[in-house]
Amino acid sequence: MLKSMTGYGRAKFEDENREISVEVKSVNHRYLDLNIKVPRLYAYLEDMVKKTAQSVLVRGKADIYISIKEKEGGDVSISPNMPVVEGYMKAAKAISERFGMDMSGLTLADIMKLPDAVAADREEADADIISAQVNNTLKQALDEYENMRSVEGERLCADILERGKLIGTYVDFVEKRSPESVDEYKEKISQRMTEILDDTDVTQQRILAEAALFADKVSVTEEIVRLRSHLKQLDSMVRGTAAVGRKLDFLVQELNREANTIGSKANDYDIAKTVVEIKAEIEKIREQIQNLE
Secondary structure (H helix, E strand, O other), rough: OOEEEEEEEEEEEOOOEEEEEEEEEEOOOEEEEEEEEOOOHHHHHHHHHHHHHOOOHHHHHEEEEEEEEEEEEEOOOEEEOHHOOOOHHHHHHHHHHHHHHOOOOHHHHHHHOOOOOOOEEEOOOOOHHHHHHHHHHHHHHHHHHHHHHHHHHHHHHHHHHHHHHHHHHHHHHHHHHHHHHHHHHHHHHHHHHHHOOOOOOHHHHHHHHHHHHHHHHHHHHHHHHHHHHHHHHHHHHHHHOOOOOHHHHHHHHHHHHHHHHOOOOOHHHHHHHHHHHHHHHHHHHHHHHEEEO
């Protein structure tokens, strides 16, 4: 069945060098609005993340948050800055000779404490390795996200199908009631004309003419046929797997159009009341499909 546009998924990865976490969440939106947030240092990952996400997402406002935390010392290289150390040693020797100071107390620990005597550099991480790690973690988050969307989508689809069946029963009632309303109108006309006219033949002719005009005016046969056709399409599309959210928007508009036409033609209280119920269910379906992909 169709999937909901609302979902959430999260996944983590950790090794001796770094921790990676990915969060994916989305809400309903008319089109696909993808917002990707990665640390500035890893901005090169954005295109890869976008392609992977677009292979899953079709519609919705989706946010993807990626956190990459390098572990302390995991890729740090410490090396002596020999030109600086040599400069310190020459300076110390010059000071010793100038002022007659003893350098014998100078230790290696003292030298390493001097500013810039040693350099701690973070080795540049392999971009391909990080890309693969992030992509795998993203796919895991998307799997969880898709599972949640599927569960929510099934709930929404079940509700829509149930409301479609209910509308079908209302349409059955309208189809049955429409000819009855013509007969009732014919009876009312007959009574009124009988009270006014004494000539039975004339009255009967007028009754038939009036009834024929009324029947033609209130006929909703075409609208009922189209409504049933739209309901069949609704059932088929909701039971499918393709993303048809925007098509469903259009189909609901057509359902509402036919219901309005029946309502405008109806000169009967029961039919008018039933049309109100039909439109109420159509509106509920419209609300539900706003969350479907």
